[in-house]
Amino acid sequence: MSETTTPDFGPGLGDVFGPAQAEGGRDLVQLLTPEGERVEHPEFSFDPGKGADEDETIRDFYRDMVLTRRIDTEATALQRHGELGIWAQLLGQEAAQIGSGRALRPQDFVFPTYREHGVAWCRDIDPLRLLGLFRGVDQGGWDPKDNNFGLYTIVIGAQTLHATGYAMGMQRDGVVGTGDADRDAAVVAYFGDGASSQGDVNEAFIFAASYNAPVVFFCQNNQWAISEPIERQSRIPLYQRALGFGFPGIRVDGNDVLATYAVTKAALQRARDGQGPTFVEAYTYRMGAHTTTDDPTRYRLSEDLETWKLKDPIARVKAYLTRNGLAGEDFFAGVEEEAEKLGEHLREGCRALPEPSPLSVFDQVYAEQTPELAGQKAGFAAYLDSFEGAQA
Amino acid sequence: MSKITLAKGLNAGLRKAMEDDPKVLVMGEDVGKLGGVFRITDGLQKDFGEDRVIDTPLAESGILGTAVGLAMRGYRPVCEIQFDGFVYPAYDQIVSQVAKIHFRSQGKVKMPIVVRIPFGGGIGAVEHHSESPEAQFAHTPGLKVVSCSNPVDGYWMIQQAIACDDPVIFLEPKRQYHADKAELDESASPAPLFTSRVVREGSDVTLLAYGPMVKTCMASAEAAAGDGVSLEVIDLRTLSPLDMGPVVDSVRKTGRAVMVHEAHTNLGMGAEVAARVAEECFYSLESPVLRVGGFDTPYPPSRIEEEWLPDLDRVLDAVDRSMAF
Numbered sequence: 001m002s003e004t005t006t007p008d009f010g011p012g013l014g015d016v017f018g019p020a021q022a023e024g025g026r027d028l029v030q031l032l033t034p035e036g037e038r039v040e041h042p043e044f045s046f047d048p049g050k051g052a053d054e055d056e057t058i059r060d061f062y063r064d065m066v067l068t069r070r071i072d073t074e075a076t077a078l079q080r081h082g083e084l085g086i087w088a089q090l091l092g093q094e095a096a097q098i099g100s101g102r103a104l105r106p107q108d109f110v111f112p113t114y115r116e117h118g119v120a121w122c123r124d125i126d127p128l129r130l131l132g133l134f135r136g137v138d139q140g141g142w143d144p145k146d147n148n149f150g151l152y153t154i155v156i157g158a159q160t161l162h163a164t165g166y167a168m169g170m171q172r173d174g175v176v177g178t179g180d181a182d183r184d185a186a187v188v189a190y191f192g193d194g195a196s197s198q199g200d201v202n203e204a205f206i207f208a209a210s211y212n213a214p215v216v217f218f219c220q221n222n223q224w225a226i227s228e229p230i231e232r233q234s235r236i237p238l239y240q241r242a243l244g245f246g247f248p249g250i251r252v253d254g255n256d257v258l259a260t261y262a263v264t265k266a267a268l269q270r271a272r273d274g275q276g277p278t279f280v281e282a283y284t285y286r287m288g289a290h291t292t293t294d295d296p297t298r299y300r301l302s303e304d305l306e307t308w309k310l311k312d313p314i315a316r317v318k319a320y321l322t323r324n325g326l327a328g329e330d331f332f333a334g335v336e337e338e339a340e341k342l343g344e345h346l347r348e349g350c351r352a353l354p355e356p357s358p359l360s361v362f363d364q365v366y367a368e369q370t371p372e373l374a375g376q377k378a379g380f381a382a383y384l385d386s387f388e389g390a391q392a
Numbered sequence: 393m394s395k396i397t398l399a400k401g402l403n404a405g406l407r408k409a410m411e412d413d414p415k416v417l418v419m420g421e422d423v424g425k426l427g428g429v430f431r432i433t434d435g436l437q438k439d440f441g442e443d444r445v446i447d448t449p450l451a452e453s454g455i456l457g458t459a460v461g462l463a464m465r466g467y468r469p470v471c472e473i474q475f476d477g478f479v480y481p482a483y484d485q486i487v488s489q490v491a492k493i494h495f496r497s498q499g500k501v502k503m504p505i506v507v508r509i510p511f512g513g514g515i516g517a518v519e520h521h522s523e524s525p526e527a528q529f530a531h532t533p534g535l536k537v538v539s540c541s542n543p544v545d546g547y548w549m550i551q552q553a554i555a556c557d558d559p560v561i562f563l564e565p566k567r568q569y570h571a572d573k574a575e576l577d578e579s580a581s582p583a584p585l586f587t588s589r590v591v592r593e594g595s596d597v598t599l600l601a602y603g604p605m606v607k608t609c610m611a612s613a614e615a616a617a618g619d620g621v622s623l624e625v626i627d628l629r630t631l632s633p634l635d636m637g638p639v640v641d642s643v644r645k646t647g648r649a650v651m652v653h654e655a656h657t658n659l660g661m662g663a664e665v666a667a668r669v670a671e672e673c674f675y676s677l678e679s680p681v682l683r684v685g686g687f688d689t690p691y692p693p694s695r696i697e698e699e700w701l702p703d704l705d706r707v708l709d710a711v712d713r714s715m716a717f
Contacts, residue, residue, distance in 0.1 A: 144464065144501060155489070161458050165463075168462060170465065199451075203449070203454035207451070365494065
């Protein structure tokens with residue numbers, strides 16, 4: 001009786017998806033440890049750019065992250081007070097968003113999910129504008145062309161294709177690979193670990209690879225798609241999927257603003273130079289709930305949250321600045337004061353957001369309104385006017 | 393003046409649109425060297441290059457999703473869906489993104505995308521190659537839906553759809569692509585895109601159709617005339633918005649209407665048209681609006697498709713029932 005032999009298929013899942021996964025794995029790019037120590041990486045270093053002061057830039061990152069967290073906590077509170085219908089929290093993802101957002105140039109274009117409040121901040125979108133969608137007064141209150149920041153997209157992953165198409169447009173406009181730093185542009189598509197399972201995201205990878213489109217696929221792996229852990233979406237580290245599509249993938253410590261900035265900046269430059277797409281997996285953790293309607297205590301252990309609290313993206317920058325004497329009490333108090341003012345702006349501004357008119361729905365369906373909709377609008381207006389005391 | 397088929401009319405219309413506006417792009421599966429499986433984009437890639445006539449990966453959601461991004465960047469993508477039954481992978485992008493982005497952005501972002509779909513049966517094809525999904529798009533606010541029925545309309549309507557700042561689902565009767573020829577006068581002024589047209593005048597019953605069934609209705613009217621029955625035929629051309637003006641005028645005159653389409657009858661375009669005719673022409677109607685459509689089954693195997701599809705006899709049967717009411 002002969003023994004059956006199993007062919008060697010290469011490394012097993014345990015080799016690529018072993019216990020190291022919980023710590024981000026051996027390939028994690030990190031430049032600032034959770035304890036606030038700067039560390040070297042053979043490929044990536046923090047370079048704030050020509051003429052920029054390194055310490056000043058890190059203080060700016062700190063400020064951005066604190067203010068972004070304030071936007072999040074204020075909006076969460078506004079939801080609790082009934083001023084917002086729902087809010088998608090970003091708590092814990094500040095470094096991933098500020099690091100990548102600050103790596104952008106003005107001519108780059110961003111396609112966000114509905115959680116990119118920190119990136120919106122980097123694109124100079126008034127955070128009050130973000131609240132409109134969650135309050136229900138609009139479905140996106142900014143013009144994407146004003147700040148090169150697309151509207152929040154709620155269908156998971158759909159925007160990654162829009163980003164790829166936009167990048168294909170940039171190629172046709174001749175703003176890729178010209179060598180002119182003020183002209184060459186790229187696109188960042190934001191999405192999450194859950195979205196990585198969507199067909200649209202996989203099709204976006206295929207299109208981007210096929211056309212060598214200048215797009216950075218920036219995945220914030222916050223470990224949870226509402227209640228489903230990353231293991232339900234992928235049996236290998238997400239960044240390793242990129243290789244199968246034919247472009248590089250890299251995992252960065254998403255709670256390290258310096259590393260996220262460095263990696264995104266390099267990926268953007270690759271794209272602008274005409275070298276095609278890159279997958280960046282920002283390894284982070286959703287410290288809050290999926291949204292204000294979610295209850296994470298039903299599906300995850302509080303110990304996990306405690307572990308990740310030790311890796312807080314803001315605390316490590318504060319530790320670094322303090323320990324090295326790069327910022328004093330005055331600085332931190334100043335940022336705190338700014339945060340207070342921002343909170344006030346959001347609280348007052350939210351309640352003052354103008355209510356849409358019921359008749360407004362008819363006007364924006366088409367660029368050229370149809371006679372049918374004009375008729376429906378006139379009929380509805382007459383109906384509303386028929387009530388006693390109705391305002392014309 | 394030249395005699396052209398629908399395929400040639402569409403091809404010439406696409407070519408003209410690409411010449412007139414450098415932002416017009418054609419994208420889809422096999423649209424490049426092959427010229428599309430029906431040859432509608434024949435020769436375009438050779439003349440306009442691979443950047444403007446784009447062979448895409450085989451992913452319909454990818455085609456529409458990237459078209460959204462290209463439109464945001466200022467391009468006017470014309471997407472070819474190879475067959476009607478393959479549009480569904482793109483359905484989410486069409487319904488949730490293409491149709492809604494203008495509304496979502498309060499008019500700040502326009503979506504001048506044309507989705508060309510060869511539709512309808514009668515070509516002896518396998519499953520998924522003979523469907524009529526128009527009602528699913530006409531039901532979606534934010535989209536406009538049109539269908540051409542002849543070579544001349546094909547030439548003009550595709551150009552008008554491309555020039556439209558709203559997304560247009562453009563349905564092409566694939567059975568007609570290489571069938572009849574018609575004279576094209578390129579110096580003529582076409583009717584506006586979103587208008588219906590009386591294509592044969594009559595006095596007894598109004599036949600309402602679009603796309604492939606216009607030809608069937610014209611043949612039915614010819615046959616009925618031999619029996620002394622006068623049928624008026626209207627080519628709806630636009631399904632969303634509907635242009636009810638010519639329909640209402642006609643039905644007020646004839647008092648009777650029969651709506652004909654290949655699509656399933658239940659909740660098809662005929663249901664909407666019948667409801668509107670009932671509202672607008674109630675006192676003129678001599679009989680209920682009747683519908684002749686595909687049955688409420690999946691499209692059948694091709695050996696029985698001619699029995700399944702509405703044809704001259706089924707149209708005339710409905711005319712008889714309408715007249716007898």
